[in-house]
Amino acid sequence: MTQRAVFFAYILGLASTLLAPETYAQTQLPDTVELRAVTVAGHKYTRYAAGSRTQSIDSLLLSRQPGITLADVLQQRSPLYLKSYGNGMTATVAFRGTTASHTAVLWNGLNIALPTLGLTDFALLPPSAHTQVALQHGPGGALHGSGAVGGTVLLNNPVSFEPRREVQVQQELGSFGHRRSAASGSFSNGRLSLTSSFTRTASDNDFRFRNTTVFGAPRETQQNAAFKQTSFAQDLHYKLSQNQRLTVRGWYVKTHRQIQPSMGSANNHAVQDDENLRLMAEWQGQLAGGTTTVRGAWFKDRLDYAENGTPSLSTVSTYQSQVEHERQLLPHLLLQVGGEAQVFKAEVGGYSGNVDETRFSAYSWLRYTPVDKLQINLNVRQAWVQSFNPPFTPTLGANYTLLATEGNTLTAKANVSRSYRVPTLNDRFWYPSGNPDLKPENGWGYEAGLVHAFQQGKLTGTTEITGYRLKVEDWIQWQTRGAYSEPVNLQNVRGYGMEADYRWNFQAAENVLLSGGLAYAYTISEQKLPNAWAELQDRQLFYVPKHKVAGWAEVRYRNWWLATDATFTSKRYTDNDNNNWLDPYALINASIGKTFAWRTFEAQLQAQVQNLSNTVYQTMAYRAMPPRNFRISLGLKWAQQP
Amino acid sequence: MNLTQLKKHFLYALLGSTLLTTACDSDNEDNSPKGAYEHGVFITNEGAFGHGNAEISYLLPQTKTVQPELFKQVNNRPLGDAAQSIMFVEDKAYIALNGSNRIEVVNAYSFASTGVINGLEIPRYMVALNSRKAYVTEYVGYEFFGYTGPGRVSVLDLTTNTVSKTIDVGKLPEGLLLHNGKLYVANSDGNTVSVINTTTDAVETTLTVGEGPKFLVLDANQKIWVLRGGYSEAGALVKIDPVNNHAITSYTLPGESLGAGQLTINGAKNTLYYSYGGRIYSMSTTATAAPTAPIIRRDPYGLGIDPETNVLYLGIGDFSSNGWAIRYQPSGTVIDSFQVRIAPNGFSFR
Numbered sequence: 001m002t003q004r005a006v007f008f009a010y011i012l013g014l015a016s017t018l019l020a021p022e023t024y025a026q027t028q029l030p031d032t033v034e035l036r037a038v039t040v041a042g043h044k045y046t047r048y049a050a051g052s053r054t055q056s057i058d059s060l061l062l063s064r065q066p067g068i069t070l071a072d073v074l075q076q077r078s079p080l081y082l083k084s085y086g087n088g089m090t091a092t093v094a095f096r097g098t099t100a101s102h103t104a105v106l107w108n109g110l111n112i113a114l115p116t117l118g119l120t121d122f123a124l125l126p127p128s129a130h131t132q133v134a135l136q137h138g139p140g141g142a143l144h145g146s147g148a149v150g151g152t153v154l155l156n157n158p159v160s161f162e163p164r165r166e167v168q169v170q171q172e173l174g175s176f177g178h179r180r181s182a183a184s185g186s187f188s189n190g191r192l193s194l195t196s197s198f199t200r201t202a203s204d205n206d207f208r209f210r211n212t213t214v215f216g217a218p219r220e221t222q223q224n225a226a227f228k229q230t231s232f233a234q235d236l237h238y239k240l241s242q243n244q245r246l247t248v249r250g251w252y253v254k255t256h257r258q259i260q261p262s263m264g265s266a267n268n269h270a271v272q273d274d275e276n277l278r279l280m281a282e283w284q285g286q287l288a289g290g291t292t293t294v295r296g297a298w299f300k301d302r303l304d305y306a307e308n309g310t311p312s313l314s315t316v317s318t319y320q321s322q323v324e325h326e327r328q329l330l331p332h333l334l335l336q337v338g339g340e341a342q343v344f345k346a347e348v349g350g351y352s353g354n355v356d357e358t359r360f361s362a363y364s365w366l367r368y369t370p371v372d373k374l375q376i377n378l379n380v381r382q383a384w385v386q387s388f389n390p391p392f393t394p395t396l397g398a399n400y401t402l403l404a405t406e407g408n409t410l411t412a413k414a415n416v417s418r419s420y421r422v423p424t425l426n427d428r429f430w431y432p433s434g435n436p437d438l439k440p441e442n443g444w445g446y447e448a449g450l451v452h453a454f455q456q457g458k459l460t461g462t463t464e465i466t467g468y469r470l471k472v473e474d475w476i477q478w479q480t481r482g483a484y485s486e487p488v489n490l491q492n493v494r495g496y497g498m499e500a501d502y503r504w505n506f507q508a509a510e511n512v513l514l515s516g517g518l519a520y521a522y523t524i525s526e527q528k529l530p531n532a533w534a535e536l537q538d539r540q541l542f543y544v545p546k547h548k549v550a551g552w553a554e555v556r557y558r559n560w561w562l563a564t565d566a567t568f569t570s571k572r573y574t575d576n577d578n579n580n581w582l583d584p585y586a587l588i589n590a591s592i593g594k595t596f597a598w599r600t601f602e603a604q605l606q607a608q609v610q611n612l613s614n615t616v617y618q619t620m621a622y623r624a625m626p627p628r629n630f631r632i633s634l635g636l637k638w639a640q641q642p
Numbered sequence: 643m644n645l646t647q648l649k650k651h652f653l654y655a656l657l658g659s660t661l662l663t664t665a666c667d668s669d670n671e672d673n674s675p676k677g678a679y680e681h682g683v684f685i686t687n688e689g690a691f692g693h694g695n696a697e698i699s700y701l702l703p704q705t706k707t708v709q710p711e712l713f714k715q716v717n718n719r720p721l722g723d724a725a726q727s728i729m730f731v732e733d734k735a736y737i738a739l740n741g742s743n744r745i746e747v748v749n750a751y752s753f754a755s756t757g758v759i760n761g762l763e764i765p766r767y768m769v770a771l772n773s774r775k776a777y778v779t780e781y782v783g784y785e786f787f788g789y790t791g792p793g794r795v796s797v798l799d800l801t802t803n804t805v806s807k808t809i810d811v812g813k814l815p816e817g818l819l820l821h822n823g824k825l826y827v828a829n830s831d832g833n834t835v836s837v838i839n840t841t842t843d844a845v846e847t848t849l850t851v852g853e854g855p856k857f858l859v860l861d862a863n864q865k866i867w868v869l870r871g872g873y874s875e876a877g878a879l880v881k882i883d884p885v886n887n888h889a890i891t892s893y894t895l896p897g898e899s900l901g902a903g904q905l906t907i908n909g910a911k912n913t914l915y916y917s918y919g920g921r922i923y924s925m926s927t928t929a930t931a932a933p934t935a936p937i938i939r940r941d942p943y944g945l946g947i948d949p950e951t952n953v954l955y956l957g958i959g960d961f962s963s964n965g966w967a968i969r970y971q972p973s974g975t976v977i978d979s980f981q982v983r984i985a986p987n988g989f990s991f992r
Contacts, residue, residue, distance in 0.1 A: 485961060
């Protein structure tokens with residue numbers, strides 16, 4: 001009965017999300033007329049991620065459509081299952097049969113999950129055109145800290161001093177009042193580097209759908225689902241000297257959303273206003289034979305929710321600092337040690353007062369390469385949280401090259417890793433149901449796999465297969481106690497699965513490039529629950545599809561491109577007991593575009609069809625999703641590379 | 643799975659009608675079954691708020707069989723969001739969905755959907771004056787952090803499935819009771835019971851009963867009992883004498899000050915069963931003080947009593963997994979249990 005009161009803490013905080021794993025290696029193509037390949041700089045973590053699965057997401061989407069949210073990117077270019085409360089609404093991602101709370105999101109090395117909810121809404125992350133997105137599947141407590149239980153999403157704005165001057169603007173229009181504007185500029189003279197990016201996206205989301213949940217199954221127009229989002233990002237890099245650099249980054253996102261009601265629920269005119277300001281400064285220098293990095297950051301996250309006009313307000317300030325030192329101890333031994341501190345100051349309407357929390361952790365990452373074919377990582381982290389004792393989290397992993405011939409490389413990888421997740425502020429301080437006595441969750445993951453890379457003439461490709469086993473203990477779940485729900489350390493979840501990933505690139509002729517990929521995940525993630533005879537049975541966690549396939553292909557011919565992506569998602573249960581489920585569905589998107597170039601000036605015209613087959617589907621029970629819809633965009637770019 | 647359910651459905655129908663025929667042998671009128679679900683226990687599963695997974699489970703005590711998703715099974719669609727209560731009026735059943743702001747109307751014997759009453763705001767509990775007119779309490783002005791009110795009672799025209807009139811009452815009106823042409827409404831976020839004249843449909847008087855009145859029942863002596871809780875004062879059972887100028891007698895409940903739980907009365911209408919502070923107690927309507935010892939040490943989300951057998955039904959569960967209907971003897975001895983759906987909050991016996 002008092003369900004409503006805790007609903008907000010509850011539904012967002014714990015009724016989480018899922019998502020199956022996968023990713024993309026890379027078909028890195030610049031968005032220019034020449035079909036020139038671009039290599040992505042190795043992520044700093046990949047040096048210490050031997051034996052685990054880390055992949056970059058195709059950056060083409062972001063550069064073609066700056067301002068589309070990370071939710072859209074992952075939906076279109078990753079086989080991860082994205083659970084969305086509607087188009088543009090709260091969207092979450094989970095790895096390997098865990099939930100949104102078990103997905104760490106790091107922005108240039110700093111965790112940006114909302115400390116109140118303990119998760120990240122991917123609809124609130126419209127990365128700038130120059131953002132690189134990478135995914136690490138599997139637990140990674142030692143590398144990524146709290147929350148990296150199922151996997152980690154890494155957002156990076158790399159440092160580049162390559163001289164350039166560039167200005168880009170883009171305008172897109174689409175069905176249901178969709179409009180998106182983007183503008184960005186980038187400059188570097190070799191010593192100072194600046195990148196600015198502005199985007200604005202909005203939609204009325206007034207699509208038509210059949211409401212099968214009410215009497216007579218009428219056709220209705222979606223109500224209360226409009227949104228608008230503005231973002232501004234600024235990067236500044238300055239070379240203090242040949243071996244010292246200073247970086248300042250800022251990312252501000254302001255989002256106003258009506259909250260789409262579920263199909264069977266009343267329209268309560270809910271609106272949510274989010275404001276996320278993230279500022280960080282980073283100094284890096286070569287000191288004492290190693291590289292030292294110091295980071296400081298301040299985030300301010302405001303989340304105001306109102307239903308029928310009555311608000312629930314929350315503001316959290318987060319202060320973070322990191323100090324890292326990396327050095328080559330021996331010719332084959334690379335070491336990085338570091339420490340971090342986080343302070344959260346929360347003013348939340350649902351708490352009985354303001355809440356502060358401080359967290360520290362220290363870590364050490366070691367990479368040992370005794371021979372060229374073998375890399376071994378041993379990473380450890382210990383965290384200390386005010387009134388908690390998270391477990392010590394080690395990771396041991398290795399890559400071994402089994403075969404390396406002309407055109408073929410076969411690598412075996414294996415990894416054992418521990419993870420932890422500190423309870424969220426809502427879990428502990430929500431009044432009156434928060435439970436300050438919760439223990440942190442902790443988990444173990446074991447995985448092994450093979451990677452095959454080949455190059456034969458103009459055909460290149462990679463194939464990766466990974467099998468894993470995962471367990472999470474003291475999984476936090478909200479349970480009723482009398483009239484209230486309260487979080488308790490309830491479940492133990494065990495899972496296993498397989499991930500396969502295949503992608504290729506074929507230069508068919510001088511000006512014809514074909515590329516494509518296929519990714520598949522088989523995911524079992526179970527907890528034990530009583531059946532009707534009170535016998536414990538294994539039940540698949542809700543919103544974890546057993547099968548997920550994503551495929552995509554693109555043809556580029558001269559300055560034209562034609563691209564399509566398709567996904568298949570199997571049945572997903574919508575409750576713990578597997579009473580109800582969402583039917584399997586397939587989704588297809590397609591786009592066609594052409595680039596016109598005149599010296600330093602370039603124009604790009606693009607048309608897209610989303611949900612080409614007009615599939616009726618839901619990723620979250622009873623949240624209607626848009627039918628077939630169209631978008632058209634025009635971009636203009638001026639670039640000078642002196 | 644649909645086929646299996648269909649088969650079960652027929653099996654239950656068959657079983658139900660056999661029992662029914664036996665039970666109704668003494669009635670000389672129409673003893674043919676009116677539908678598969680004419681008799682049995684209807685369990686309201688609230689579901690998780692915002693998830694649209696409310697359901698009605700159907701339990702046939704004679705065969706100890708449960709159809710956990712009766713509404714979906716018959717109507718092939720979900721019932722809605724947050725089922726608060728069910729009311730039977732002749733051949734119709736009405737299910738109030740507080741998250742959907744509507745009342746679903748089904749045939750009481752077949753459970754097939756026949757209509758819907760829209761235009762409501764967080765409908766809670768219902769009571770019918772006759773087959774044409776009913777009342778429903780509504781949480782108007784209920785928000786996350788502050789109940790602005792006013793609460794409301796809507797008058798329902800059951801012939802057209804529409805709201806014919808609204809009456810403002812106190813904040814967060816919950817249980818309601820019809821007696822002698824008057825409607826008594828417990829205003830749970832206040833300290834009053836509103837008394838509405840069912841001829842004029844206007845509030846006639848407002849009785850002050852103490853903090854947090856929630857549910858009402860009528861006993862064999864025509865006295866009205868109110869269960870109230872409260873965080874600033876101890877909860878109580880409050881007896882109202884309708885013929886004596888609504889004179890009030892209060893029976894303070896032992897233990898700390900808490901919100902009221904559930905209240906029900908046995909078939910003979912001489913023993914109250916109620917939950918308070920996570921325990922279940924029973925009290926004779928002629929007792930001079932509230933009992934200090936509980937009969938069951940358990941915190942029910944729903945509480946009901948079979949008027950024929952006096953078997954107690956407790957609804958137990960959380961908001962994310964199947965709940966349980968647990969049966970107890972009136973003495974407090976457990977009998978058995980049945981798995982139902984999410985958050986069982988009430989029981990109706992037919």
